[in-house]
Every structure is written in structure tokens, then in C-alpha cells.
Amino acid sequence: DAGITQSPRYKITETGRQVTLMCHQTWSHSYMFWYRQDLGHGLRLIYYSAAADITDKGEVPDGYVVSRSKTENFPLTLESATRSQTSVYFCASSDPPNEQFFGPGTRLTVL
Amino acid sequence: AQSVTQPDIHITVSEGASLELRCNYSYGATPYLFWYVQSPGQGLQLLLKYFSGDTLVQGIKGFEAEFKRSQSSFNLRKPSVHWSDAAEYFCAVLPFYNQGGKLIFGQGTELSVKP
Numbered sequence: 001d002a003g004i005t006q007s008p009r010y011k012i013t014e015t016g017r018q019v020t021l022m023c024h025q026t027w028s029h030s031y032m033f034w035y036r037q038d039l040g041h042g043l044r045l046i047y048y049s050a051a052a053d054i055t056d057k058g059e060v061p062d063g064y065v066v067s068r069s070k071t072e073n074f075p076l077t078l079e080s081a082t083r084s085q086t087s088v089y090f091c092a093s094s095d096p097p098n099e100q101f102f103g104p105g106t107r108l109t110v111l
Numbered sequence: 112a113q114s115v116t117q118p119d120i121h122i123t124v125s126e127g128a129s130l131e132l133r134c135n136y137s138y139g140a141t142p143y144l145f146w147y148v149q150s151p152g153q154g155l156q157l158l159l160k161y162f163s164g165d166t167l168v169q170g171i172k173g174f175e176a177e178f179k180r181s182q183s184s185f186n187l188r189k190p191s192v193h194w195s196d197a198a199e200y201f202c203a204v205l206p207f208y209n210q211g212g213k214l215i216f217g218q219g220t221e222l223s224v225k226p
Binding site for chain 2: 031033042043045048050058090092094096097099100101102103104105
């Protein structure tokens with residue numbers, strides 16, 4: 001299917017566990033982004049990537065790791081999940097200066 | 112500091128009434144401007160964008176926005192709201208110097224529609 005997909009859509013995990021959220025896009029967009037959305041904070045950028053093997057920190061990178069070995073994939077890993085990382089996570093892609101296209105989101109709960 | 116401001120956190124309008132959502136930005140040069148909509152439980156969908164040219168831009172779902180350079184504003188409008196327009200609306204800017212394609216988002220405006 002064309003577009004941008006995220007998996008899983010819902011995830012419940014426990015404090016201290018490692019969790020990886022997947023993001024895949026079929027447009028060959030150069031840029032990809034990870035955001036978290038929390039009530040009262042809007043969308044906050046976690047990490048972004050300008051191309052394969054090029055990543056950079058956003059506004060709230062602590063506790064997260066990203067990689068981009070292929071243009072189409074941009075996984076986000078929580079190395080040791082904490083309750084404060086309970087959130088909805090959105091992946092997006094773009095070819096600037098055009099708009100970003102967003103995935104459907106992953107709702108993560110850390111118990 | 113560079114920022115995007117949506118002054119209204121929550122707006123309620125009656126179905127059929129007109130709507131205007133405000134967005135102001137603070138950048139030296141005119142950035143690229145976007146409006147997104149997020150329905151409950153969904154991702155963000157682009158409504159419209161402004162890069163240059165005509166300052167009144169038309170988008171999907173009957174929305175339009177007007178760029179006013181003198182006011183650093185990019186307000187979203189719709190002449191007649193439908194119940195299905197209830198959602199959260201985000202204004203976003205891409206600075207002209209294009210810091211890695213990173214959008215700067217406003218805090219969002221939640222729209223409720225009364226029958």
C-alpha cells in the first residue's frame with residue numbers, strides 16, 4: 001500500500017522494557033520525523049532524519065534512539081521505557097519544502 | 112524566539128455558522144505556512160498550504176486561509192461549519208531557511224460544533 005504506515009498501532013509495555021515503533025513510507029521521501037503528542041503539549045519533535053544514515057535530535061530526544069539504514073524505514077526505539085513516555089507517537093515524511101505526511105499514530109502505554 | 116501561536120485553545124461554533132481560527136508566527140522572513148486537521152484517533156491531514164503568490168489559498172473540505180504579511184498571520188476560515196469539522200486544527204510553519212525541513216507547530220485549536 002502506498003503511503004506511510006506505523007506499527008504497532010497500540011502497544012502496552014512495562015517500565016524498563018525496550019520497545020521499538022516502526023515507520024515505513026513508500027514515497028521515497030528524503031526526510032522522516034518522529035513526534036510525540038501529549039495533552040497540553042501539542043506535537044513535539046523527538047528525532048528527524050534528512051536521509052539514510054543521517055539523523056538528528058529534535059526537541060525531546062532523551063530516552064529515544066533512532067536509526068535509518070534504508071530510506072523508507074525509520075524505527076524509533078525506547079531503550080528502557082518509562083511511564084513518562086506514555087504517549088501517542090506519530091511518524092511523518094516529507095520532501096521539503098513540501099508538507100509533511102503523517103502516519104496514523106501508535107498509542108503507547110507504559111505501565 | 113521563533114514561535115507559532117494559536118491563541119484559541121478551544122472554540123465552539125454552531126453548525127452552519129462561520130469559522131475563523133487564528134494563527135500568528137514570529138519569523139523574520141515569510142515562512143512556508145500550513146494548516147493541518149486531526150480528527151479523534153487519527154493522524155494529521157493537510158488542509159492547505161501557502162508558499163507564495165495569492166495570499167488567499169483554498170484547501171480541502173471547503174476551508175480557506177489568508178496570509179497577511181503585515182500581521183504575521185495565517186488564519187483559517189470556513190463559511191459554514193459542518194458537524195464533521197469537529198477536530199483539532201494545527202497551524203505550522205517551515206522557516207524560510209528550512210532547518211532540516213522541521214515544521215514548527217502551534218499548540219492546536221480544538222473545534223467543537225453544536226447542533
